[in-house]
Amino acid sequence: MNTRWSLFLVVPLAVSLVLLVASQSVFLESSLHADLGFGRMAPAWSLHNYIRVLTDDFYLRVLWLTVMVSGIAAVLTIVVGFPIAYVLARMRSRWAGVLMLGILLSTFVTIVIKIFGLIVIFNADGPVNRLLLGAGIVAKPINLIGTPAGVVVGLMYFTIGFAVLLMYAVARTVPRSVEEAAEIHGASRRRVFLRVILPICLPGIAVGFLTVFNMCMGAFTSAALLGGGRVLTLPVLIQRTILFEVKYGMAGTISAILLFSVLLINLFGIFVLRRFRIGRRVVA
Amino acid sequence: MSELKLEGVVKRYGQVVAVERVDLHIHEGEFLTLLGPSGCGKTTTLRMIAGFIDPTEGRILIGAEDVTGLPPQKRDIGMVFQDYALFPHLTIADNIAFSLVERRVPTADRRKRIGELLDLIRLPGVEERYPSELSGGQQQRVALARAIAHPPRVLLMDEPLGALDLKLREAMQEELRALQDKLQITTVYVTHDQGEAMSLSDRIAVMNAGRIEQLDTPSNIYGAPRTEFVANFVGKINFLRGTLSGQQDGFALIDTPVGRIRARMAASASFGSDSRVTVSIRPENLRVIHRAEDAGDMNTVAGRIVSRLFTGNLSHVRVAVPGEVELLVEMRPSDLSDAAEVTIGWRPEHGVLITN
Numbered sequence: 001m002n003t004r005w006s007l008f009l010v011v012p013l014a015v016s017l018v019l020l021v022a023s024q025s026v027f028l029e030s031s032l033h034a035d036l037g038f039g040r041m042a043p044a045w046s047l048h049n050y051i052r053v054l055t056d057d058f059y060l061r062v063l064w065l066t067v068m069v070s071g072i073a074a075v076l077t078i079v080v081g082f083p084i085a086y087v088l089a090r091m092r093s094r095w096a097g098v099l100m101l102g103i104l105l106s107t108f109v110t111i112v113i114k115i116f117g118l119i120v121i122f123n124a125d126g127p128v129n130r131l132l133l134g135a136g137i138v139a140k141p142i143n144l145i146g147t148p149a150g151v152v153v154g155l156m157y158f159t160i161g162f163a164v165l166l167m168y169a170v171a172r173t174v175p176r177s178v179e180e181a182a183e184i185h186g187a188s189r190r191r192v193f194l195r196v197i198l199p200i201c202l203p204g205i206a207v208g209f210l211t212v213f214n215m216c217m218g219a220f221t222s223a224a225l226l227g228g229g230r231v232l233t234l235p236v237l238i239q240r241t242i243l244f245e246v247k248y249g250m251a252g253t254i255s256a257i258l259l260f261s262v263l264l265i266n267l268f269g270i271f272v273l274r275r276f277r278i279g280r281r282v283v284a
Numbered sequence: 285m286s287e288l289k290l291e292g293v294v295k296r297y298g299q300v301v302a303v304e305r306v307d308l309h310i311h312e313g314e315f316l317t318l319l320g321p322s323g324c325g326k327t328t329t330l331r332m333i334a335g336f337i338d339p340t341e342g343r344i345l346i347g348a349e350d351v352t353g354l355p356p357q358k359r360d361i362g363m364v365f366q367d368y369a370l371f372p373h374l375t376i377a378d379n380i381a382f383s384l385v386e387r388r389v390p391t392a393d394r395r396k397r398i399g400e401l402l403d404l405i406r407l408p409g410v411e412e413r414y415p416s417e418l419s420g421g422q423q424q425r426v427a428l429a430r431a432i433a434h435p436p437r438v439l440l441m442d443e444p445l446g447a448l449d450l451k452l453r454e455a456m457q458e459e460l461r462a463l464q465d466k467l468q469i470t471t472v473y474v475t476h477d478q479g480e481a482m483s484l485s486d487r488i489a490v491m492n493a494g495r496i497e498q499l500d501t502p503s504n505i506y507g508a509p510r511t512e513f514v515a516n517f518v519g520k521i522n523f524l525r526g527t528l529s530g531q532q533d534g535f536a537l538i539d540t541p542v543g544r545i546r547a548r549m550a551a552s553a554s555f556g557s558d559s560r561v562t563v564s565i566r567p568e569n570l571r572v573i574h575r576a577e578d579a580g581d582m583n584t585v586a587g588r589i590v591s592r593l594f595t596g597n598l599s600h601v602r603v604a605v606p607g608e609v610e611l612l613v614e615m616r617p618s619d620l621s622d623a624a625e626v627t628i629g630w631r632p633e634h635g636v637l638i639t640n
């Protein structure tokens with residue numbers, strides 16, 4: 001059981017490898033050349049860029065922010081997405097299909113359009129702020145755009161559809177009868193969730209979390225648009241380094257750092273899943 | 285352990301009537317089986333007792349307590365599911381102790397109880413294993429142990445042996461019966477297998493289209509079926525249709541295409557004279573009469589053999605008799621000669637009267 005679930009981790013890992021390694025192998029090579037300015041690079045290989053990135057506070061803060069923002073977004077997405085997926089998985093009416101279709105379709109609407117929708121909604125005089133101001137909950141409009149919180153919201157918006165689809169498949173693996181067995185043998189709804197549904201789904205949830213986390217780490221559009229140029233994450237920084245500073249070597253190095261961070265975190269995830277047999281033992 | 289009562293229980297889904305009306309009184313310690321074909325409402329009835337489904341009408345009482353609106357958690361019921369429904373992430377010990385943990389039974393008592401139950405189901409030493417490491421039959425026994433760990437007021441089982449192969453099923457039937465004799469838990473058992481119902485139950489409720497057709501002991505369900513449906517569902521049966529023309533020596537006289545025959549009056553049934561009736565006769569109660577003097581006071585009819593089927597220890601022989609009726613006769617192969625024309629006879633008390 002445990003082993004089988006761990007194998008599923010190969011999926012997010014493979015996705016990350018293809019998306020990151022294949023498209024950036026060129027950058028990986030260039031990361032070993034120091035920049036000479038105006039897009040030119042030193043012919044010899046060196047670790048110059050790496051030393052720079054790993055010793056400069058600025059780059060480390062961007063890395064940390066990216067991991068934090070992605071981690072928080074992934075946790076929140078799963079926390080919001082799992083109950084939705086669970087309810088959908090348990091729905092017996094025709095609406096389940098319609099709702100699934102809605103989620104599926106909205107998942108494939110380009111993120112640019114969705115983000116502009118978000119910007120309109122969270123604008124200083126958008127509906128959310130007018131509601132909050134009108135109800136007297138806030139004194140002045142809250143501004144999400146250009147803040148890390150805004151980026152988190154954008155990343156959640158970007159990944160929630162995928163998360164629900166992933167979690168739906170996970171929730172479907174819990175047979176209804178297993179839940180009923182817990183209920184009839186005395187567990188309250190809350191206890192059924194904590195002692196049965198959650199532990200059975202936990203490996204799947206972990207896989208879903210890592211997948212969403214990986215998507216967030218590499219997400220450029222949500223971070224760029226909702227960060228409004230003020231929130232720097234690694235993907236945004238890479239774009240700037242290429243476009244504004246024309247430092248291909250440095251851009252390659254930052255890409256490599258992004259890639260290795262994601263790989264490390266995924267490997268750590270696999271380790272944790274393998275190390276701890278999920279499920280609570282009551283009787284030793 | 286308690287008695288269980290269903291009073292006028294009805295379940296409708298929009299236009300679909302799943303359970304039309306069920307009245308049942310299951311005694312304390314009794315093993316009662318709901319028997320019937322697929323779709324007759326057995327599972328729906330059982331799930332209403334469990335509390336997974338609310339009845340549209342009627343009441344359900346456990347002991348003196350009306351549990352109709354109560355959620356499953358509060359009913360103090362044990363249940364064995366067809367797919368076992370063991371918790372895959374918990375060890376066998378934790379599976380069995382599930383209801384004990386939920387009811388905050390102290391650890392020491394819990395351990396003791398787990399040991400007792402594993403001995404009872406004859407699976408000692410599997411405490412630390414996981415359900416996926418056990419065979420189907422073993423999982424089913426663990427499911428049973430889980431259901432009775434905290435002695436339930438009522439035990440429910442929905443086709444618990446349905447997923448097992450024939451040999452294992454028969455072995456498990458014997459075990460279940462032995463356990464029931466030992467534990468005396470009030471049990472409602474659901475199956476569509478008449479043999480299983482016969483061998484396990486104190487009483488059987490034969491269900492058809494959302495209603496109980498007959499509630500009786502296994503021997504009466506088999507030997508004195510009250511409706512054609514019950515007679516047909518439980519074992520093989522012959523029907524002779526005719527009109528009731530009177531009574532003689534405590535037997536009913538019926539005019540049928542095969543002549544006037546005598547049959548047992550069902551105690552509970554009442555028939556106006558001249559009403560149309562059906563006589564049911566089990567194949568094993570029919571025999572070939574070789575010499576006229578052997579007939580005695582049996583009902584007899586002459587017929588022609590149309591087919592013979594050898595089944596091992598017995599032969600199933602189809603005999604065409606007047607009125608375009610074929611009678612199925614079960615007999616020892618040695619009782620059968622090569623002759624095509626035979627006389628069939630049966631004792632009057634083996635013909636059971638059924639209302640049309």
Ligand SMILES: Nc1ncnc2c1ncn2[C@@H]1O[C@H](COP(=O)(O)OP(=O)(O)O)[C@@H](O)[C@H]1O
Pocket residue numbers: 297300301302303320321322323324325326327328329
């Ligand atoms: N949720 C439901 N919605 C509509 N019809 C149902 C539902 N559950 C059961 N039924 C119908 O009620 C009848 C009885 O079902 P069930 O109790 O499962 O029968 P059994 O267990 O005897 O095979 C069937 O005709 C079935 O189609």
Ligand SMILES: [Mg+2]
Pocket residue numbers: 326327328
């Ligand atoms: Mg059923």
